[in-house]
Amino acid sequence: MTIALPSPRLVGFHKDGQRRYGLVNGDGVVDLSARFGARWPTLSRVLADGALSRLVDEAAGLPADLALDGLSFDLPVTDADKYICVGVNFPDRNEEYKDGQAAPSNPSLFVRFSSSFTGHTAPLIRPPESHQLDYEGEIVIVIGKPGRRIAERDALSHIAGLSLANEGTLRDWVRHAKFNVTQGKNFDRSGSLGPWFVPFTSEAQIADIALETRVNGELRQSDRTSRMIFSFRKIIAYISTFATLLPGDVILTGTPTGAGARFDPPIWLKPGDVIEVSADGLGTLTNPVADEVI
Template identity: 70%
Template sequence: MTRPKLATFRADGRVRYGLVRNDGVVELSARHPEWPTLREVIEAGALNLIAEEGAGAAVDFPNGAFTYEIPVPAPEKIICVGVNYPDRNEEYKDGQAAPAKASLFIRFPRSFVGHGQPIVRPPESVQLDYEGEVAIVIGKGGRRIAEADALDHIAALSLCNEGTLRDWVRHAKFNVTQGKNFDRSGSIGPWLVPFQDESQIADIALTTRVNGEVRQQDRTGRMIFSFRHIISYISTFTTLVPGDVIVTGTPTGAGARFDPPIWLKPGDVVEVEADGIGLLRNTVVDEATA
Protein backbone atom coordinates (compact mmCIF):
# COMPACT_ATOMS: atom_id res chain seq x y z
CA MET A 1 0.00 0.00 0.00
CA THR A 2 1.36 3.41 -1.00
CA ARG A 3 0.84 6.00 1.71
CA PRO A 4 0.86 9.77 1.12
CA LYS A 5 4.07 11.68 1.85
CA LEU A 6 3.84 15.25 3.08
CA ALA A 7 6.96 17.39 3.21
CA THR A 8 8.21 20.82 4.14
CA PHE A 9 10.42 22.14 1.35
CA ARG A 10 12.12 25.25 0.04
CA ALA A 11 11.53 26.51 -3.49
CA ASP A 12 12.01 29.90 -5.12
CA GLY A 13 13.41 31.25 -1.86
CA ARG A 14 10.38 30.34 0.28
CA VAL A 15 9.59 27.54 2.71
CA ARG A 16 6.42 25.69 1.72
CA TYR A 17 4.72 22.34 2.29
CA GLY A 18 3.11 19.86 -0.04
CA LEU A 19 2.52 16.33 -1.27
CA VAL A 20 5.54 14.48 -2.61
CA ARG A 21 5.04 12.48 -5.78
CA ASN A 22 7.50 10.51 -7.90
CA ASP A 23 7.99 13.43 -10.30
CA GLY A 24 8.06 16.28 -7.80
CA VAL A 25 5.90 18.01 -5.21
CA VAL A 26 2.40 19.49 -5.25
CA GLU A 27 2.42 22.67 -3.18
CA LEU A 28 -0.42 22.74 -0.67
CA SER A 29 0.63 25.64 1.56
CA ALA A 30 -0.58 28.22 -0.98
CA ARG A 31 -4.01 26.58 -0.94
CA HIS A 32 -4.25 26.85 2.85
CA PRO A 33 -3.11 30.22 4.23
CA GLU A 34 -4.98 29.33 7.44
CA TRP A 35 -2.29 26.70 8.08
CA PRO A 36 1.09 28.40 7.55
CA THR A 37 3.15 25.23 8.21
CA LEU A 38 2.63 21.50 8.61
CA ARG A 39 2.60 22.06 12.35
CA GLU A 40 -0.75 23.88 12.05
CA VAL A 41 -2.00 21.22 9.62
CA ILE A 42 -1.19 18.58 12.24
CA GLU A 43 -2.95 20.57 14.95
CA ALA A 44 -6.05 20.78 12.75
CA GLY A 45 -5.96 17.02 12.15
CA ALA A 46 -5.84 17.72 8.41
CA LEU A 47 -2.87 15.72 7.09
CA ASN A 48 -5.07 13.22 5.26
CA LEU A 49 -7.34 15.99 4.01
CA ILE A 50 -4.57 17.92 2.30
CA ALA A 51 -3.03 14.68 0.99
CA GLU A 52 -6.32 13.88 -0.75
CA GLU A 53 -6.43 17.39 -2.20
CA GLY A 54 -2.97 17.01 -3.67
CA ALA A 55 -3.51 13.54 -5.09
CA GLY A 56 -5.23 14.77 -8.24
CA ALA A 57 -3.31 18.02 -8.71
CA ALA A 58 -0.43 18.74 -11.07
CA VAL A 59 3.11 18.95 -9.72
CA ASP A 60 4.14 22.54 -8.93
CA PHE A 61 7.86 21.91 -8.45
CA PRO A 62 9.55 19.05 -10.31
CA ASN A 63 12.37 17.06 -8.78
CA GLY A 64 15.50 19.21 -8.66
CA ALA A 65 13.54 22.44 -8.23
CA PHE A 66 13.18 22.19 -4.44
CA THR A 67 15.09 21.14 -1.34
CA TYR A 68 13.77 19.40 1.75
CA GLU A 69 13.53 21.02 5.18
CA ILE A 70 12.81 19.15 8.43
CA PRO A 71 9.13 18.14 8.18
CA VAL A 72 7.77 19.96 11.27
CA PRO A 73 9.18 23.49 11.51
CA ALA A 74 9.88 24.69 15.05
CA PRO A 75 8.27 21.87 17.04
CA GLU A 76 7.79 22.75 20.69
CA LYS A 77 9.68 19.61 21.75
CA ILE A 78 11.98 17.02 20.21
CA ILE A 79 12.37 14.24 22.78
CA CYS A 80 14.74 11.36 22.11
CA VAL A 81 14.81 7.89 23.66
CA GLY A 82 18.25 6.53 24.52
CA VAL A 83 18.73 2.77 24.88
CA ASN A 84 15.66 1.10 23.34
CA TYR A 85 16.83 -2.07 21.56
CA PRO A 86 18.14 -5.17 23.42
CA ASP A 87 21.40 -5.43 21.47
CA ARG A 88 22.03 -1.72 22.03
CA ASN A 89 21.77 -2.29 25.80
CA GLU A 90 24.31 -5.12 25.54
CA GLU A 91 26.80 -2.78 23.84
CA TYR A 92 27.44 -1.10 27.18
CA LYS A 93 28.95 -4.34 28.58
CA ASP A 94 28.04 -3.31 32.11
CA GLY A 95 26.25 -6.54 32.98
CA GLN A 96 23.00 -4.69 33.60
CA ALA A 97 19.64 -5.95 32.39
CA ALA A 98 17.49 -3.87 30.08
CA PRO A 99 16.52 -0.64 31.86
CA ALA A 100 13.17 -0.43 33.63
CA LYS A 101 12.69 3.21 32.64
CA ALA A 102 13.44 4.95 29.37
CA SER A 103 16.47 7.22 29.09
CA LEU A 104 15.40 10.53 27.57
CA PHE A 105 17.05 13.71 26.32
CA ILE A 106 16.08 16.81 24.37
CA ARG A 107 17.27 18.01 20.98
CA PHE A 108 16.77 21.41 19.40
CA PRO A 109 15.31 21.84 15.88
CA ARG A 110 18.47 23.70 14.79
CA SER A 111 20.48 20.51 15.32
CA PHE A 112 18.73 18.85 12.36
CA VAL A 113 18.71 19.31 8.59
CA GLY A 114 16.30 17.91 6.01
CA HIS A 115 16.66 15.01 3.60
CA GLY A 116 19.36 15.56 0.99
CA GLN A 117 21.06 18.34 2.97
CA PRO A 118 24.59 17.82 4.31
CA ILE A 119 25.14 16.87 7.93
CA VAL A 120 27.87 19.06 9.38
CA ARG A 121 30.94 17.88 11.29
CA PRO A 122 32.03 20.72 13.62
CA PRO A 123 35.67 21.74 14.14
CA GLU A 124 35.45 20.85 17.84
CA SER A 125 35.38 17.08 17.24
CA VAL A 126 35.94 14.38 14.62
CA GLN A 127 33.75 11.92 16.55
CA LEU A 128 30.59 12.46 14.53
CA ASP A 129 28.44 9.33 14.67
CA TYR A 130 25.15 8.16 13.14
CA GLU A 131 22.02 6.72 14.78
CA GLY A 132 19.13 5.65 12.55
CA GLU A 133 15.72 5.88 14.22
CA VAL A 134 11.97 5.99 13.66
CA ALA A 135 10.36 9.29 14.65
CA ILE A 136 6.74 9.76 15.65
CA VAL A 137 4.93 13.09 15.48
CA ILE A 138 2.21 13.92 17.97
CA GLY A 139 -1.15 14.95 16.53
CA LYS A 140 -3.45 15.12 19.53
CA GLY A 141 -1.95 16.63 22.64
CA GLY A 142 -2.41 15.36 26.13
CA ARG A 143 -1.09 14.80 29.63
CA ARG A 144 -0.87 11.45 31.48
CA ILE A 145 -1.99 9.56 28.39
CA ALA A 146 -2.90 5.93 29.06
CA GLU A 147 -0.97 3.32 27.04
CA ALA A 148 -4.26 1.97 25.71
CA ASP A 149 -4.99 5.38 24.15
CA ALA A 150 -1.46 6.38 23.19
CA LEU A 151 -1.57 5.56 19.49
CA ASP A 152 -4.59 7.83 19.06
CA HIS A 153 -2.17 10.70 19.71
CA ILE A 154 0.16 9.95 16.75
CA ALA A 155 -0.31 12.07 13.63
CA ALA A 156 2.53 10.82 11.46
CA LEU A 157 5.80 8.94 11.14
CA SER A 158 9.19 10.04 9.88
CA LEU A 159 12.85 9.03 10.07
CA CYS A 160 15.81 10.45 11.95
CA ASN A 161 19.58 10.23 11.80
CA GLU A 162 20.26 11.27 15.38
CA GLY A 163 23.82 12.43 14.70
CA THR A 164 25.99 12.55 17.82
CA LEU A 165 29.39 13.98 18.78
CA ARG A 166 30.53 11.11 21.00
CA ASP A 167 33.23 12.83 23.04
CA TRP A 168 30.90 15.76 23.74
CA VAL A 169 28.24 13.51 25.32
CA ARG A 170 30.83 12.76 28.02
CA HIS A 171 31.72 16.32 29.00
CA ALA A 172 29.61 16.12 32.14
CA LYS A 173 28.51 13.47 34.60
CA PHE A 174 24.76 13.41 34.17
CA ASN A 175 23.81 14.64 30.71
CA VAL A 176 24.39 14.20 26.98
CA THR A 177 22.92 17.50 25.81
CA GLN A 178 26.14 18.97 24.42
CA GLY A 179 26.97 16.07 22.11
CA LYS A 180 23.41 15.81 20.85
CA ASN A 181 22.81 19.40 19.81
CA PHE A 182 25.57 20.68 17.54
CA ASP A 183 23.98 22.72 14.75
CA ARG A 184 23.05 20.60 11.71
CA SER A 185 24.60 17.44 13.14
CA GLY A 186 21.58 15.20 12.42
CA SER A 187 18.64 14.94 10.06
CA ILE A 188 14.89 14.30 10.05
CA GLY A 189 12.71 13.42 7.08
CA PRO A 190 12.28 13.18 4.22
CA TRP A 191 8.57 13.63 4.92
CA LEU A 192 5.65 12.77 7.15
CA VAL A 193 3.64 9.63 6.49
CA PRO A 194 0.20 9.98 8.10
CA PHE A 195 -0.40 7.39 10.81
CA GLN A 196 -3.30 5.00 10.30
CA ASP A 197 -3.10 2.09 12.74
CA GLU A 198 -0.76 -0.03 14.83
CA SER A 199 0.12 -2.42 12.00
CA GLN A 200 2.03 0.47 10.42
CA ILE A 201 4.65 0.45 13.21
CA ALA A 202 4.24 -2.87 15.04
CA ASP A 203 7.23 -4.68 13.53
CA ILE A 204 8.90 -2.71 10.76
CA ALA A 205 12.49 -3.15 9.62
CA LEU A 206 14.84 -0.26 10.37
CA THR A 207 18.19 -0.13 8.55
CA THR A 208 21.09 2.34 8.53
CA ARG A 209 23.76 2.27 5.82
CA VAL A 210 26.99 4.24 5.50
CA ASN A 211 28.39 4.41 1.97
CA GLY A 212 26.13 1.48 1.06
CA GLU A 213 27.33 -0.76 3.91
CA VAL A 214 24.67 -1.91 6.39
CA ARG A 215 25.70 -0.74 9.86
CA GLN A 216 22.43 -0.98 11.83
CA GLN A 217 19.49 -3.31 11.34
CA ASP A 218 16.63 -4.26 13.66
CA ARG A 219 12.85 -4.32 13.93
CA THR A 220 10.57 -2.08 15.96
CA GLY A 221 8.83 -5.16 17.40
CA ARG A 222 12.01 -5.73 19.45
CA MET A 223 12.04 -2.32 21.11
CA ILE A 224 12.40 -2.42 24.89
CA PHE A 225 9.88 0.40 25.27
CA SER A 226 6.95 0.28 22.85
CA PHE A 227 5.54 3.28 21.04
CA ARG A 228 2.55 3.14 23.38
CA HIS A 229 4.75 3.10 26.47
CA ILE A 230 7.00 5.93 25.29
CA ILE A 231 4.06 8.28 24.67
CA SER A 232 2.43 7.40 27.99
CA TYR A 233 5.66 7.74 29.96
CA ILE A 234 6.70 11.09 28.47
CA SER A 235 3.22 12.55 28.90
CA THR A 236 3.41 11.77 32.62
CA PHE A 237 5.81 14.66 33.22
CA THR A 238 5.15 16.99 30.27
CA THR A 239 2.13 17.91 28.20
CA LEU A 240 2.52 16.67 24.65
CA VAL A 241 1.28 19.09 21.99
CA PRO A 242 0.62 18.76 18.25
CA GLY A 243 3.85 18.77 16.28
CA ASP A 244 6.04 17.38 19.07
CA VAL A 245 8.55 14.88 17.73
CA ILE A 246 9.59 11.75 19.61
CA VAL A 247 12.70 9.95 18.30
CA THR A 248 12.32 6.38 19.48
CA GLY A 249 15.82 4.88 19.77
CA THR A 250 18.54 3.34 17.62
CA PRO A 251 19.68 -0.28 17.12
CA THR A 252 23.18 -1.58 17.74
CA GLY A 253 25.94 -0.80 15.25
CA ALA A 254 26.79 2.89 15.60
CA GLY A 255 30.33 3.84 14.65
CA ALA A 256 31.44 4.20 18.28
CA ARG A 257 31.00 0.47 18.83
CA PHE A 258 33.59 -0.62 16.28
CA ASP A 259 37.17 -1.34 17.35
CA PRO A 260 38.62 1.07 16.47
CA PRO A 261 35.60 3.40 16.16
CA ILE A 262 34.52 4.43 12.67
CA TRP A 263 33.52 8.10 12.69
CA LEU A 264 31.68 9.86 9.90
CA LYS A 265 33.91 11.95 7.64
CA PRO A 266 33.33 14.42 4.81
CA GLY A 267 32.05 12.68 1.70
CA ASP A 268 30.29 9.88 3.58
CA VAL A 269 26.67 9.10 2.71
CA VAL A 270 24.30 8.00 5.48
CA GLU A 271 20.96 6.38 4.67
CA VAL A 272 18.23 5.50 7.16
CA GLU A 273 15.40 3.37 5.79
CA ALA A 274 12.23 1.88 7.29
CA ASP A 275 9.36 -0.12 5.85
CA GLY A 276 6.41 2.03 4.88
CA ILE A 277 8.13 5.31 5.77
CA GLY A 278 10.88 5.83 3.24
CA LEU A 279 14.58 6.59 3.00
CA LEU A 280 16.42 9.51 4.63
CA ARG A 281 19.72 10.27 2.89
CA ASN A 282 22.42 12.80 3.80
CA THR A 283 26.05 13.44 2.96
CA VAL A 284 28.63 14.67 5.48
CA VAL A 285 30.66 17.88 5.22
CA ASP A 286 33.00 19.83 7.47
CA GLU A 287 31.58 23.02 8.90
CA ALA A 288 34.21 25.10 7.13
CA THR A 289 32.85 24.02 3.74
CA ALA A 290 29.14 23.80 4.63
Protein backbone atom coordinates in the same frame (compact mmCIF):
# COMPACT_ATOMS: atom_id res chain seq x y z
CA MET B 1 15.69 -4.27 2.04
CA THR B 2 12.78 -3.34 -0.23
CA ILE B 3 11.27 -0.03 0.85
CA ALA B 4 7.60 0.14 -0.07
CA LEU B 5 6.49 3.77 -0.09
CA PRO B 6 2.88 4.33 0.88
CA SER B 7 0.80 7.23 -0.27
CA PRO B 8 0.36 9.96 0.78
CA ARG B 9 3.74 11.48 1.64
CA LEU B 10 4.16 15.04 2.86
CA VAL B 11 7.43 16.90 2.65
CA GLY B 12 9.01 20.08 3.98
CA PHE B 13 11.10 22.12 1.57
CA HIS B 14 12.70 25.50 0.94
CA LYS B 15 11.60 27.80 -1.86
CA ASP B 16 12.51 31.44 -2.44
CA GLY B 17 14.06 31.64 1.00
CA GLN B 18 10.89 30.40 2.71
CA ARG B 19 10.05 27.20 4.57
CA ARG B 20 7.14 25.42 2.91
CA TYR B 21 5.39 22.04 2.92
CA GLY B 22 3.83 19.96 0.20
CA LEU B 23 2.37 16.66 -0.94
CA VAL B 24 4.39 14.28 -3.08
CA ASN B 25 2.60 13.52 -6.34
CA GLY B 26 4.56 11.06 -8.46
CA ASP B 27 7.84 12.74 -9.38
CA GLY B 28 6.60 16.14 -8.23
CA VAL B 29 5.37 18.08 -5.23
CA VAL B 30 2.10 19.95 -4.77
CA ASP B 31 2.96 23.19 -2.95
CA LEU B 32 0.44 23.11 -0.10
CA SER B 33 1.84 26.28 1.45
CA ALA B 34 0.94 28.22 -1.68
CA ARG B 35 -2.53 26.71 -1.92
CA PHE B 36 -3.57 26.36 1.74
CA GLY B 37 -1.10 28.53 3.64
CA ALA B 38 -3.68 31.12 4.64
CA ARG B 39 -5.54 28.44 6.60
CA TRP B 40 -2.59 26.26 7.59
CA PRO B 41 0.78 28.03 7.37
CA THR B 42 2.64 24.98 8.72
CA LEU B 43 2.08 21.25 8.97
CA SER B 44 1.84 21.57 12.75
CA ARG B 45 -1.12 23.91 12.29
CA VAL B 46 -2.75 21.32 10.06
CA LEU B 47 -2.29 18.72 12.79
CA ALA B 48 -3.56 21.07 15.50
CA ASP B 49 -6.76 21.60 13.51
CA GLY B 50 -7.21 17.86 13.02
CA ALA B 51 -7.21 18.58 9.30
CA LEU B 52 -4.57 16.22 7.94
CA SER B 53 -6.97 13.84 6.18
CA ARG B 54 -9.00 16.73 4.79
CA LEU B 55 -5.90 18.47 3.47
CA VAL B 56 -4.60 15.31 1.80
CA ASP B 57 -7.98 14.62 0.23
CA GLU B 58 -8.25 18.17 -1.12
CA ALA B 59 -4.72 18.09 -2.50
CA ALA B 60 -4.75 14.56 -3.92
CA GLY B 61 -6.04 15.54 -7.36
CA LEU B 62 -3.93 18.68 -7.78
CA PRO B 63 -1.08 18.85 -10.29
CA ALA B 64 2.50 19.08 -9.03
CA ASP B 65 4.02 22.55 -8.77
CA LEU B 66 7.64 21.48 -8.35
CA ALA B 67 9.86 18.61 -9.42
CA LEU B 68 10.88 16.26 -6.65
CA ASP B 69 14.32 15.87 -8.21
CA GLY B 70 16.50 18.69 -6.96
CA LEU B 71 14.05 19.79 -4.27
CA SER B 72 15.68 21.60 -1.33
CA PHE B 73 14.35 19.43 1.48
CA ASP B 74 13.51 20.83 4.90
CA LEU B 75 12.47 19.04 8.09
CA PRO B 76 9.09 17.31 7.71
CA VAL B 77 7.82 19.33 10.71
CA THR B 78 9.53 22.69 11.12
CA ASP B 79 7.89 24.23 14.18
CA ALA B 80 7.72 21.43 16.73
CA ASP B 81 7.45 22.52 20.34
CA LYS B 82 9.58 19.56 21.43
CA TYR B 83 12.14 17.17 19.94
CA ILE B 84 12.44 14.32 22.44
CA CYS B 85 14.84 11.42 21.93
CA VAL B 86 14.80 7.94 23.46
CA GLY B 87 18.13 6.34 24.24
CA VAL B 88 19.07 2.65 24.56
CA ASN B 89 15.81 1.23 23.21
CA PHE B 90 16.99 -2.02 21.60
CA PRO B 91 18.26 -5.07 23.54
CA ASP B 92 21.65 -5.17 21.81
CA ARG B 93 22.18 -1.46 22.53
CA ASN B 94 21.68 -2.11 26.25
CA GLU B 95 24.21 -4.96 26.11
CA GLU B 96 26.75 -2.66 24.41
CA TYR B 97 27.23 -0.83 27.70
CA LYS B 98 28.68 -4.01 29.27
CA ASP B 99 27.71 -2.88 32.75
CA GLY B 100 25.91 -6.10 33.65
CA GLN B 101 22.65 -4.26 34.18
CA ALA B 102 19.30 -5.39 32.87
CA ALA B 103 17.31 -3.10 30.62
CA PRO B 104 15.84 -0.22 32.64
CA SER B 105 12.15 -0.14 33.49
CA ASN B 106 11.71 3.35 32.05
CA PRO B 107 13.14 4.97 28.92
CA SER B 108 16.19 7.22 28.98
CA LEU B 109 15.33 10.59 27.44
CA PHE B 110 17.07 13.71 26.20
CA VAL B 111 16.09 16.66 24.03
CA ARG B 112 17.42 18.16 20.82
CA PHE B 113 16.97 21.61 19.32
CA SER B 114 15.53 22.14 15.84
CA SER B 115 18.83 23.74 14.73
CA SER B 116 20.60 20.41 15.34
CA PHE B 117 18.71 18.86 12.42
CA THR B 118 18.88 19.28 8.68
CA GLY B 119 16.78 17.83 5.87
CA HIS B 120 17.06 14.94 3.42
CA THR B 121 20.06 15.19 1.02
CA ALA B 122 21.62 18.11 2.95
CA PRO B 123 25.03 17.44 4.52
CA LEU B 124 25.51 16.50 8.13
CA ILE B 125 28.03 19.00 9.46
CA ARG B 126 31.19 17.90 11.25
CA PRO B 127 32.28 20.77 13.52
CA PRO B 128 35.91 21.77 14.08
CA GLU B 129 35.58 21.04 17.81
CA SER B 130 35.30 17.28 17.24
CA HIS B 131 35.87 14.67 14.55
CA GLN B 132 33.91 12.01 16.44
CA LEU B 133 30.70 12.46 14.42
CA ASP B 134 28.59 9.30 14.54
CA TYR B 135 25.29 8.09 13.03
CA GLU B 136 22.14 6.68 14.63
CA GLY B 137 19.24 5.59 12.41
CA GLU B 138 15.83 5.88 14.09
CA ILE B 139 12.08 5.77 13.56
CA VAL B 140 10.33 9.07 14.30
CA ILE B 141 6.77 9.57 15.51
CA VAL B 142 4.99 12.91 15.19
CA ILE B 143 2.21 13.79 17.59
CA GLY B 144 -1.13 14.84 16.13
CA LYS B 145 -3.47 15.07 19.10
CA PRO B 146 -2.46 16.85 22.31
CA GLY B 147 -2.49 15.02 25.60
CA ARG B 148 -1.21 14.78 29.15
CA ARG B 149 -0.98 11.55 31.16
CA ILE B 150 -2.00 9.54 28.13
CA ALA B 151 -2.83 5.90 28.91
CA GLU B 152 -0.89 3.30 26.94
CA ARG B 153 -4.14 1.91 25.56
CA ASP B 154 -4.90 5.33 24.02
CA ALA B 155 -1.38 6.30 22.99
CA LEU B 156 -1.47 5.38 19.32
CA SER B 157 -4.47 7.64 18.72
CA HIS B 158 -2.14 10.58 19.43
CA ILE B 159 0.23 9.75 16.55
CA ALA B 160 -0.24 11.79 13.38
CA GLY B 161 2.58 10.40 11.30
CA LEU B 162 5.99 8.81 10.96
CA SER B 163 9.37 9.77 9.61
CA LEU B 164 13.06 8.84 9.90
CA ALA B 165 16.03 10.36 11.69
CA ASN B 166 19.77 10.18 11.63
CA GLU B 167 20.39 11.16 15.23
CA GLY B 168 23.96 12.33 14.62
CA THR B 169 26.13 12.52 17.72
CA LEU B 170 29.52 13.99 18.65
CA ARG B 171 30.66 11.14 20.87
CA ASP B 172 33.35 12.87 22.90
CA TRP B 173 31.01 15.79 23.64
CA VAL B 174 28.34 13.53 25.14
CA ARG B 175 30.93 12.67 27.81
CA HIS B 176 31.97 16.21 28.72
CA ALA B 177 29.83 16.25 31.84
CA LYS B 178 28.71 13.75 34.45
CA PHE B 179 24.97 13.48 33.92
CA ASN B 180 23.95 14.59 30.44
CA VAL B 181 24.47 14.19 26.71
CA THR B 182 22.94 17.49 25.61
CA GLN B 183 26.14 19.01 24.23
CA GLY B 184 27.04 16.14 21.93
CA LYS B 185 23.49 15.83 20.62
CA ASN B 186 22.93 19.45 19.62
CA PHE B 187 25.68 20.69 17.34
CA ASP B 188 24.07 22.60 14.48
CA ARG B 189 23.03 20.37 11.57
CA SER B 190 24.68 17.29 13.07
CA GLY B 191 21.51 15.19 12.59
CA SER B 192 18.72 14.91 10.04
CA LEU B 193 14.99 14.22 9.71
CA GLY B 194 13.01 13.05 6.69
CA PRO B 195 12.62 12.47 3.89
CA TRP B 196 8.84 12.41 4.33
CA PHE B 197 6.03 12.69 6.82
CA VAL B 198 3.90 9.56 6.32
CA PRO B 199 0.43 9.68 7.94
CA PHE B 200 -0.16 7.06 10.60
CA THR B 201 -2.94 4.62 9.81
CA SER B 202 -2.90 1.65 12.20
CA GLU B 203 -0.82 -0.30 14.69
CA ALA B 204 0.08 -2.78 11.95
CA GLN B 205 2.00 0.03 10.24
CA ILE B 206 4.49 0.26 13.14
CA ALA B 207 4.35 -3.17 14.79
CA ASP B 208 7.38 -4.68 13.03
CA ILE B 209 9.18 -2.04 10.97
CA ALA B 210 12.54 -3.12 9.58
CA LEU B 211 15.10 -0.34 10.18
CA GLU B 212 18.53 -0.22 8.54
CA THR B 213 21.46 2.20 8.38
CA ARG B 214 24.16 2.10 5.72
CA VAL B 215 27.37 4.09 5.46
CA ASN B 216 28.81 4.28 1.95
CA GLY B 217 26.60 1.32 1.05
CA GLU B 218 27.83 -0.86 3.95
CA LEU B 219 25.13 -2.14 6.28
CA ARG B 220 25.91 -0.96 9.82
CA GLN B 221 22.59 -1.14 11.69
CA SER B 222 19.65 -3.51 11.28
CA ASP B 223 16.77 -4.29 13.64
CA ARG B 224 12.99 -4.25 13.91
CA THR B 225 10.57 -2.22 15.99
CA SER B 226 9.03 -5.41 17.37
CA ARG B 227 12.26 -5.79 19.38
CA MET B 228 12.25 -2.35 20.98
CA ILE B 229 12.53 -2.38 24.76
CA PHE B 230 9.96 0.41 25.04
CA SER B 231 7.03 0.32 22.64
CA PHE B 232 5.55 3.36 20.91
CA ARG B 233 2.67 3.15 23.37
CA LYS B 234 4.99 3.13 26.39
CA ILE B 235 7.09 6.03 25.07
CA ILE B 236 4.08 8.28 24.52
CA ALA B 237 2.49 7.39 27.84
CA TYR B 238 5.73 7.94 29.75
CA ILE B 239 6.64 11.29 28.19
CA SER B 240 3.11 12.61 28.54
CA THR B 241 3.22 11.92 32.27
CA PHE B 242 5.51 14.91 32.81
CA ALA B 243 5.01 16.97 29.64
CA THR B 244 1.93 17.86 27.62
CA LEU B 245 2.42 16.50 24.13
CA LEU B 246 1.37 18.95 21.42
CA PRO B 247 0.56 18.60 17.71
CA GLY B 248 3.81 18.55 15.76
CA ASP B 249 5.97 17.30 18.64
CA VAL B 250 8.67 14.95 17.35
CA ILE B 251 9.82 11.83 19.20
CA LEU B 252 12.90 9.87 18.08
CA THR B 253 12.40 6.33 19.32
CA GLY B 254 15.92 4.89 19.60
CA THR B 255 18.64 3.35 17.45
CA PRO B 256 19.82 -0.26 17.00
CA THR B 257 23.32 -1.47 17.74
CA GLY B 258 26.05 -0.84 15.17
CA ALA B 259 26.99 2.83 15.50
CA GLY B 260 30.54 3.78 14.60
CA ALA B 261 31.54 4.19 18.25
CA ARG B 262 31.08 0.45 18.82
CA PHE B 263 33.75 -0.63 16.35
CA ASP B 264 37.30 -1.37 17.52
CA PRO B 265 38.77 1.05 16.71
CA PRO B 266 35.77 3.39 16.32
CA ILE B 267 34.82 4.43 12.78
CA TRP B 268 33.85 8.10 12.73
CA LEU B 269 32.06 9.82 9.89
CA LYS B 270 34.21 11.97 7.64
CA PRO B 271 33.56 14.40 4.78
CA GLY B 272 32.40 12.55 1.67
CA ASP B 273 30.72 9.73 3.58
CA VAL B 274 27.05 9.09 2.75
CA ILE B 275 24.61 7.74 5.35
CA GLU B 276 21.30 6.11 4.38
CA VAL B 277 18.63 5.34 6.96
CA SER B 278 15.86 3.13 5.54
CA ALA B 279 12.66 1.66 6.93
CA ASP B 280 9.62 -0.24 5.70
CA GLY B 281 7.08 2.20 4.33
CA LEU B 282 9.14 5.29 5.18
CA GLY B 283 11.69 5.38 2.38
CA THR B 284 15.34 6.32 2.75
CA LEU B 285 16.82 9.36 4.49
CA THR B 286 20.13 10.18 2.79
CA ASN B 287 22.79 12.62 3.91
CA PRO B 288 26.42 13.20 2.97
CA VAL B 289 28.95 14.54 5.49
CA ALA B 290 30.77 17.86 5.20
CA ASP B 291 33.07 19.89 7.41
CA GLU B 292 31.71 23.11 8.85
CA VAL B 293 32.85 26.20 7.00
CA ILE B 294 33.77 28.94 9.45
